[in-house]
Amino acid sequence: MTTPANNGLYDDPVNPIFKPSTFKLDLSRAALVVVDPQNDFLSPKGVSWPFFGESITENDTVKHIEQLFIAAKSSDITVAVSPHYYYPVDHNWNFGGPLEHVMHDIGMFGRLGPLTVEGFAGSGADFLEEYKPYILDGKTIIASPHKVYGPESNDLALQLRKKGVSQVIIAGMAANLCIESHLRELIEQGFEVVVVRDATAGPRIPEGDGYLAAIINFRFLAHALWTTEETIRQLRSEI
Template sequence: MALDDAATNNPLYADPNDPVLPATGFTLDRGKAALVVVDPQIDFLSPEGVSWPYFGESITENGTVDHLQQLFDAAKAAGITVAISPHYYYPTDHAWTFGGPLEKVMHGIGMFGRKGPLSLDGFENSGADFLPAFKDHILDGETIIASPHKVYGPESNDLALQLRKRGVSQIILAGMAANLCVESHLRELVEQGFEVVVVRDATAGPRLPEGDGYLAALINFRFLAHAIWTTAETVTQLEHTHLAA
């Protein structure tokens, strides 16, 4: 597969020349497919977001925002289901008595904070809100906005139910963050019996002294996903793949 972006051309992220793991033979069926975008929110994807110091370098190198926009455009043009799995924290969530390292960071910096589950007070243009560039597609009355996931994976929200109710069995997965919520969604959705393609340049990961989260995710994507595509490959598939009879 031709890799066409800065991050995918970075030797650190290059796929092996002699892979041992076999191709799965995945074939896209637009009649059964959905684009699932995880956490397309200001706190992740904007320089104004509270997590930008951790994720901004990877987002910029991957062209994540532009690639997500291309995926939204292509999915809507192809007429496939589009679903958002958002991340929100309400005041009661801050009463949790324990959490992992990244959970503690997210709570500490007020990431994805909302006033309450039944209130939109102060929501618009806050860090928990969707990136403005995506709103036309997300708020079009057709896109599924699942209930919020609370840690990393979709086990605590209704994403799988919403997809099943639409007859979806194949997922094109993108969004944030690669080694956290995206990888957790990949693992759970595979366990739930979905075929999952990860769009490698429509995500990004943290770069910290503890390690490169994007590199960690790519390694696991190779082991777990039914396919790994670039945005350009995904758009081509959506444009030229016919509906199955």
Template sequence: MQPRNPAYADPPNPALPVVGMDLDLSRTALLVTDPQIDFLSPQGAAWGVFGESITEHRTVENLGRLFEASKRAGIPVVISPHYYYPFDHRWSFAATGETLMHKLRMFDRRDPLSLEGFDGSGADWMPEFKSLIQDGQTIVCSPHKIAGPQTNDVVFQLRKKRIDQVILAGMAANYCVESHLRDLVEKGFEVAVVRDATAASRIPEGDGYLAALTNFRWLASAVWYTDEAVDRLAQGRARAAA
């Protein structure tokens, strides 16, 4: 399968070795970062920056397919969300990306213990995913605050389920997804990134998706399209049932 944009196609003569990842569903989880309205919806605060890439890659549709395939395969589904509370906006300093998120008021919630105003807000799940996330089985972690899982309990939750293989997707490709990938690899996980179940910003400073794709190829054990990830989950389910 080739992407619509030739800039994202795999090189005909790659220099990097092909490693791959053979799924063992007994130790595999799907990890999705930030499947939230502010990233993924035309009504979200960041749509002007990310919408073109989300539309091109059919990110919302592909994330939905991944959720459904993972549920059918019986593997844990883990969400690493992004929330900001009023006290987070009073930090003494912030780097570039987080400054933009604060400026756009992305993922804002009233406080950690209140859901007042949450439903349908930018911090809420995309409507397409709500029933899949709120099924009583999905693990919703505490929020990461900038990009990586170092500030939340993603790794703890994975370890408690004896998971060491991760299928990674979500938003945004060169920010939270890549940051989660880097941390998981450093902590000894095998990671396959689903390249069309993510998206990134397109701004004058550069194409975030192209930057992320380059680094996915360097860091991940595998870089799959959604079709391949769904097929591998189905095959793993069939093997487990045999």
């Protein structure tokens, strides 16, 4: 993933300590999980684009996520989306971490209420338009919203278990936040988890490079760390 922009910053080490991954994809028990494929992350009009746009553009994240949707649908594996929504009542929480405060302050993932879709279409909380054919096909699982970063507060794991899934290919946003949190929790829940490294992105802010932080931890935690190209090749080879 060396580019002129990152100058090899995210490349894997030449002499790693960890043994090569022995993960083997089994389509009969695999799922693609896409986290937060929403406008506020992935659209240039989204409220977080000033923080994530550079990384999204460099990784070609939007295109790669769509390619994964297409490949997963062609392979007929389970596809699930874990979205992030905030309702007016959520803005009355008594405490939160630094990024939580930012998300609330900029109105990220805002919806008018849990039982209404008024104002939802085309909003920052809505799915990216080009993904809707794959998400709204009546087959994709749309989990209940996670509220901070991980899936502990939604029904994603339940939905996957009910489909007999024990392997998860994970992509979406954001690398060091919801993707890493989903990775950690799904591992704790007993799933094998592959992260698609160029189908995500991270913030670049004075506090640090979120994508670099995530890539380091993905190497430590994920059962495999693939590119979109590698993932599609694996999906097709199993058909």
